[in-house]
Amino acid sequence: MSPVVEHPPAHLLRRWVLDVSVTLAVGALSLPPLFRDGRAPSTAALVLLVVLTVPVVLRRRYPVAVFGVTLVATVVGTVAVDQQLAGLAVLVALYTVAAQRPRRAALTCAALLEAAAVVAALTPSELDWWFALLTLSGLVAAALGLGLFTATRRAYLAELRDRATRLERERDQQGELAAAAERSRIAREIHDIVAHHLTVIVALSDGAVAASAASPARAAEVMRTVSATGREALTDTRRLLGVLRDDSAAAEDGAQDTGHRPHRPAPDLHELDALVHRVREAGLPVVHEVQGSAGPLAPGLQLTAYRVVQEALTNSLKHAGAGASATVRLRHTPDELAVEVSDDGAGRRGAPVGSGRGLVGMRERVAAFGGEVEAGPRPGGGWVVTARLRPDGAAVHPVEVAR
Structure with a gap:
């Protein structure tokens, strides 16, 4: 017999509201860097921003696929567009992978993002390469660590619930x-x-x-x-x-x-x-x-x-x-x-x-x-x-x- 879930429609609705809110927040926080040079963002930059942001709404259902899309969109935007794209979406995707998928998948995605961060830090820019590398690597480590902490806490709570169920059954x-x-x-x-x-x-x-x-x-x-x-x-x-x-x-x-x-x-x-x-x-x-x-x-x-x-x-x-x-x-x-x-x-x-x-x-x-x-x-x-x-x-x- 399947376990009874309390108010599943309300629970799903809250999850969708949260995901949409996170997606809108990521999109809003990614807009200011496009106006950094004092000029309006190009059409290509806006298209890439939409491609980078919209998949975040599906991050719970397809965490690895969303990470791959956001990573590719971030790399393409950094190389092909003459305007800086914020990497907040890919960090959120990395956090989701670490929180929901096995640790091996989380470490693999973090390694890919770290490699992209190294390449981006070594690219000539206004910042020193070592400062850019420390900043980007710190963001990758923070997203990975927060996701792993969430996964560990979720597993701990699941174990407590399972233990309580076993104790009740034994009682x-x-x-x-x-x-x-x-x-x-x-x-x-x-x-x-x-x-x-x-x-x-x-x-x-x-x-x-x-x-x-x-x-x-x-x-x-x-x-x-x-x-x-x-x-x-x-x-x-x-x-x-x-x-x-x-x-x-x-x-x-x-x-x-x-x-x-x-x-x-x-x-x-x-x-x-x-x-x-x-x-x-x-x-x-x-x-x-x-x-x-x-x-x-x-x-x-x-x-x-x-x-x-x-x-x-x-x-x-x-x-x-x-x-x-x-x-x-x-x-x-x-x-x-x-x-x-x-x-x-x-x-x-x-x-x-x-x-x-x-x-x-x-x-x-x-x-x-x-x-x-x-x-x-x-x-x-x-x-x-x-x-x-x-x-x-x-x-x-x-x-x-x-x-």
Whole structure:
């Protein structure tokens, strides 16, 4: 797609007005030398002046051709006409070549004009040859230098515009990459939250149905747990999706919703007991063991460890089968945090049936902290998931903690 130009007709009109003005100025400044001897200029001198001046109006479109015409007209006028013609037009043409054409073309035109200046300086006149040579050479150098300066400045400004365009494009690309990473993170969070809570709700509901006939009170208690688990899942989902709204929309919603409450913090290792308790209530006995002393851990690392345990226990609930039990072990060392979740479920002998998205999400989370995840069957039945996280590991994809 071609770049958008602001008001191109007005821009072209200004350029033509400027070129016509420069041409008229060159012609006006070239007239006085023709009256230097006190006599009217000849017809040949006026014709040469027109030939010398008129092409200047086309100097932007045909810079080299205009320079050639003005140079030839200046030399012919100096040699064939018995009246002096000013060389202002050829100097303007040289400036235009230097400003718009490659440097090699500018230097070539300047060399030709300098040669003509040397010949003109050595021609007998009222001025000393060295004074005339210095004057003419100085004018050639000034026109060339001013043109090269204009070309350099124009190239510098073009580079700045190009750099600004590249930076804007890179900024947009970085924004798209950040948005894609955020969508991936939110997808993992939603998967963990929805899969775990729905699994717990299904297990509790089955238990409530089984207990409803024999123990209505127990069934009612289980259903209250189902309700609490559903509300917690809804709260977590609202907290997670709240990061997708901008501040203004969130403020507007909060002003209109009288029941708006601040988002709860992201879960950490302190909430593992509550997680284990929910899984136990869903029908899977869980043993929670902690080895070593936990030092200060980053919120993102604690969230990652919590999600690993949550995903592994959810899979155990789904696939371990009746009569299975699970064990959650956390081992704190100065160099790493090791998380192991295993079950002895006889209901599965191989890999669990599923999309595999949970395991992929676990690996991505743990890899962000320089760790790794291993998952596979246990000898004699069951499944074990082991994750090792390094508190000081450089995060390749930093995990943001949603608030």
